Amino acid sequence: MKKLLLSIAAFALMAMPSLAQETAYYPSKIGENWYIQLQGGASYTITEFHSKSSFDDVIAPHVAFSLGKHFTPVFGARLGVGGWQSKNYYKVEEGIEGTYKVKYIQTNLDALVNLTNAFCGYKPDRAFNLYGIAGFGYFHGFKNSDYNLTTTNIIAPRAGFQADFRLSSIVSLNLEVAGNLLRDDFNGYEADKSYDGVIDAMLGLKFNLSKKGFRAAEGIDQSQLDELNKKINAQKASLNDKDTEINRLKSELANKPEPQVIVKETEKVKEETEVLMNAVVVFRLGSDQLEKNQDINIYNAARYLNDNPNMNVTVTGYADKSTGNATVNQRLSEQRAQAVAKVLIDKYNIASDRITVKASGDKEQLFPTDEWNRVVVFTATKK
Numbered sequence: 001m002k003k004l005l006l007s008i009a010a011f012a013l014m015a016m017p018s019l020a021q022e023t024a025y026y027p028s029k030i031g032e033n034w035y036i037q038l039q040g041g042a043s044y045t046i047t048e049f050h051s052k053s054s055f056d057d058v059i060a061p062h063v064a065f066s067l068g069k070h071f072t073p074v075f076g077a078r079l080g081v082g083g084w085q086s087k088n089y090y091k092v093e094e095g096i097e098g099t100y101k102v103k104y105i106q107t108n109l110d111a112l113v114n115l116t117n118a119f120c121g122y123k124p125d126r127a128f129n130l131y132g133i134a135g136f137g138y139f140h141g142f143k144n145s146d147y148n149l150t151t152t153n154i155i156a157p158r159a160g161f162q163a164d165f166r167l168s169s170i171v172s173l174n175l176e177v178a179g180n181l182l183r184d185d186f187n188g189y190e191a192d193k194s195y196d197g198v199i200d201a202m203l204g205l206k207f208n209l210s211k212k213g214f215r216a217a218e219g220i221d222q223s224q225l226d227e228l229n230k231k232i233n234a235q236k237a238s239l240n241d242k243d244t245e246i247n248r249l250k251s252e253l254a255n256k257p258e259p260q261v262i263v264k265e266t267e268k269v270k271e272e273t274e275v276l277m278n279a280v281v282v283f284r285l286g287s288d289q290l291e292k293n294q295d296i297n298i299y300n301a302a303r304y305l306n307d308n309p310n311m312n313v314t315v316t317g318y319a320d321k322s323t324g325n326a327t328v329n330q331r332l333s334e335q336r337a338q339a340v341a342k343v344l345i346d347k348y349n350i351a352s353d354r355i356t357v358k359a360s361g362d363k364e365q366l367f368p369t370d371e372w373n374r375v376v377v378f379t380a381t382k383k
Contacts, residue, residue, distance in 0.1 A: 025073055025122060025214040032212050037066040037078065039176065039204030045086045046197040047187045053089035057099050060087040062200050068112070073122035073214050076112040081105070083139075086198060088187040102149060102187055103142045106180075108158060110135030124213040125169075131162040137180055141188075149188035156182045164206065172206045228282060228372050232297065235279050239300060243307075280375040281340050285323065288335035290343065298340060301378045302348035314356045314379045315341050320370040321362035330361035340376045356381070 043062040050058050061084045068078030083105040091097040113132040117123075134157075141152035160178030167173055179199045186196040279301060281294045290298075305313055317337030319329035337357045344350040365373050 033070040034209040037206045039064045039202040041202030044199045049089045057089045060085045073117045080108045100147045106137045106139045108137035129164045133160045169211045283374045312354045312381045316358040317376045319362045320373040322370040333361045334359035
């Protein structure tokens with residue numbers, strides 16, 4: 001029994017290097033990928049005299065109920081309750097032999113590794129999956145006065161395999177074999193062996209509590225990122241050129257004595273400054289977290305507002321329509337715009353009444369490439 005458990009553990013360790021898949025997937029959220037499992041079958045008890053008994057002498061019924069969760073396409077865990085009874089064989093001498101039962105209940109916490117996904121990649125509609133199981137169980141053996149057996153409480157390691165056959169997106173059929181390494185007194189009798197053991201073979205049904213699987217994490221194409229950076233740099237250069245033009249116009253205004261001309265030139269400057277802030281802050285897919293390399297864009301916007309106290313700013317968030325849905329994208333664009341506005345207020349001391357926050361969701365796509373529309377855009381407005 002001990003050798004069996006060690007062999008299963010060694011196989012799981014050999015599989016670990018291959019668990020990294022080429023495609024990355026987002027971990028499931030708290031309420032996703034839960035399931036319940038109902039199983040029934042038989043247990044085979046390994047004790048001091050089991051080798052001298054016939055097979056059916058030590059076979060007993062076993063049932064189990066489990067609640068589990070898949071955290072990633074490869075790793076999961078479950079909490080189970082099971083048990084029933086263990087049949088044990090005894091032989092005192094020739095002619096004095098028989099079997100007796102030990103009723104018990106167990107709780108177990110198991111880690112599950114989807115070996116099929118680990119080696120072959122994740123497919124949500126795959127018809128067959130093989131799982132490796134490793135964990136610990138708490139076994140409580142009940143008193144049996146007929147054979148002078150006292151109660152026992154044992155914490156035991158366990159390991160096994162489960163073959164899972166998909167019937168639908170909700171239901172699958174599974175066949176599981178698991179071994180439990182117990183103390184020698186589990187069956188109420190201690191001899192020259194160090195351990196007792198129970199091997200469970202069960203057939204069961206697994207019911208998924210939701211149809212949701214795992215979503216692939218979309219990588220950023222470096223060429224698209226470079227192209228977007230070029231556009232941003234061009235916007236920065238345009239902003240610097242307009243700063244120079246504004247300063248030139250201000251200098252001309254200061255040197256013109258005619259009041260009417262000054263008013264006209266001032267109006268011209270205001271018209272020019274309406275389009276000074278066509279800059280963007282770029283976000284990753286599905287995220288409202290600001291990247292460090294985007295802070296320069298917010299800094300430039302703040303600098304412009306500090307240099308031009310007669311101007312306000314509209315901060316508009318966007319999302320790309322190729323992912324999510326309209327409701328999710330609307331909320332995401334709002335969160336992005338709020339995040340940028342918060343930096344303007346908290347870090348650069350721009351008064352909140354100078355900032356208007358808007359969210360366009362995926363209703364408007366500013367750029368021809370989906371990934372470029374995960375942005376917040378600044379627009380200067382007159383007070």
